Amino acid sequence: MQFRANKKRSAPSVIIVSLIDVLMVVLIFLVVSTTFKERVPALDLNLPASQHAGSAITExxxxxxxxxxxEAPHLRLNNRTVTLTELSALLQERAQRNPHVNLNIQADEKAPFGEVVGVRDAASTAGITNIHAQVKLPAER
Structure with missing residues (x-):
């Protein structure tokens, strides 16, 4: 048995062109299929649906x-738990600073209707007229 000691081996070469192609396809797939996070409220509310919902007003x-x-506690104002009495005072204070303030009401479908009416009355008493009920559009169901 004879070994060939005189033959020089060439350095191994790695062909990475196909690897780069595969990585580019994976990268494009990930970018296209990524869902971007939406603003998620602090509570998991099941908003009622509306066929004629308008767009939000910005200010x-x-x-x-x-x-x-x-469930109790029922009311939260800007992610802070409040009672109806505290809410009335806060709404009055805010309406005095800006009478054109927008009030967005996010009420769960199964929330007590008395709480919704109480919030609406507190806002009206404070002089807030821009009151909006947030609902889900049919496509969001």
Whole structure:
């Protein structure tokens, strides 16, 4: 048995062109299929649906968002738990600073209707007229 000691081996070469092609396809797939995070409220509310929902109104002053839950404590103002009495005082204070403030009400479908009416009355008493109920569009179901 004879070994060939005189033959020089060439350095191994790695062909990475096909690897780059595969990585580019994977990268394009990930970019296209990525879903971007939407603004998620602090509570998991099941909003009622509406066929004729309008678009949200924007303003320079941060709008107030009231969330009404099915379970107690029912009311949250800008992600802070409040009672109806506290809410009335806060709405009055905010309406005095800006009478054109927007009030967004996010009420769960199964939230007590009395709480929704109480929030609406507190806003009317404070002089807030831009009151909007947030609903799901049919495509969001």
């Amino acid at each position: 320079t002053d941060e709008p107030l968002t009231i969330q009404i839950r099915q």
